[in-house]
Amino acid sequence: MSKKTDPDELLIGLVSISDRASGGVYEDKGIPALQDWFGAALTSPWRMETRLIPDERAQIEKTLIELVDDIGCDLVLTTGGTGPSRRDVTPEATLAVATKEMPGFGEQMRQISLQFVPTAILSRQVAVIRETSDHAALIMNLPGQPKSIKETLEGVKDGEGKQLVPGIFAAVPYCIDLIGGPYVETNEAVCKAFRPKSAIRPAK
């Protein structure tokens, strides 16, 4: 466990939630897919803290609290456990540790995913803010299919790379600004971050 020390570095918690991947039935592809995506998308300093856990509500809540309160993550992404099956409890665990709900993210993720699969509406994914006495973090649920990570974060582009539906990550840097986190910059070829003009810092 390595606590946040650099205020300019984005500390990202990546949590893969899967009974089978955590039990060794198959190899976890969630954390590598998230790591690859952030490696390509971010141009400002970042570091990650990763966890692979089963679909157990108490363990999910404990992990989210540890990542935000003890380690100091600014952003936490989960993958898996958002569907309707009996064992899928990621949204319940996420809401249980929330101080604010951010319903726009869940709505937009389902809209994006509908461009890829008609079963997008089966994901109950949510996003929330967790505020502690000294900082806050944005926590977002992504579906378990590893390919859905890139799909929802990046959105839908046409053959020439023109953005047809914006990915949810476009709104994340400004959200992190508003909750007092580091200034996050992205590779526009992967995901163009949107900020109001007054919030854009001149390039160094």
Ligand SMILES: Nc1ncnc2c1ncn2[C@@H]1O[C@H](COP(=O)(O)OP(=O)(O)OP(=O)(O)O)[C@@H](O)[C@H]1O
């Ligand atoms: N962490 C993961 N790594 C690799 N593949 C995954 C992962 N999570 C899900 N998948 C793939 O996506 C499919 C659909 O996900 P599903 O929601 O059924 O699994 P899950 O709920 O994450 O897994 P489990 O049932 O083991 O908890 C799985 O059958 C599997 O092929």
Ligand SMILES: Nc1nc2c(c(=O)[nH]1)N[C@H]1C(S)=C(S)[C@@H](COP(=O)(O)O)O[C@H]1N2
């Ligand atoms: N972008 C995207 N969203 C997606 C999918 C996908 O393949 N791509 N799969 C859907 C399916 S089949 C299910 S059941 C739900 C919930 O998945 P989870 O339980 O693995 O989180 O996410 C949905 N959202």
